[in-house]
Amino acid sequence: MTPAAPLHVDPGLQPERTVLSWGRTMLLFALVGAVFLRWMPYFGLWTLALTLCCAVVAGCIYLTQKVRYSRQSRGIVEGRVEADVRAVLATTFATFCLGGLGILAVLS
């Protein structure tokens, strides 16, 4: 059985590093969401909203990882990767919402 052909031959492994970076971010969202559950006795139902928000973001990142790797590998081969504006803005918006919910939870 011959191994599958690599999607790109970049010696710097840029797509792998970027996808791993997204993976670390996904894990941190999942971890923060799980830790919020630990604080349920202090903040009540607010923690559920925070955990749900984290789970949705982590899930979205997980589901887009394969497409992201393919797109970036193809971009490395073609010498042109379109900046992922949507993912950046969505992640920022989700983090901002998480912070807003956190402040509401603390002040409630």
Next chain:
Amino acid sequence: MTSAQNPKADPSQNPPRGRLSARLLAQGQEPDPRFTLANERTFLAWIRTALAFLAGGVAVEAFAADVFADPYRTVISVLTISVGLMISVGAAVRWLHIERSMRLGRPLPIPLIIPLLSFACGMAMTVVIVLVVLD
């Protein structure tokens, strides 16, 4: 890698792009893809820093009841979360500025988010030390 300009990119043959990308990154030409991906990784590192501040702020309110009196604890918690919020927005703004600079072949902008983070950390440590000493 000395220049962000992409030698393979031909501005007269730009492929169709997404609407958001075309609107926010309208000018210039696609930079070297390695730089685009490096910029994305830097953005993600800042987002992880912001998440740490958010979780830390909520943790202060939940678990530092023995260390800080009630109003001070809430203020520290809200300030910590606010720093996380500023970092997340600053990360996106910086990502956008860097991407635009690379597309136009300009020098990269000065990272204003770093002095902001240093100032916030210094202030937070000072406040915590003062409160612990006064307690």
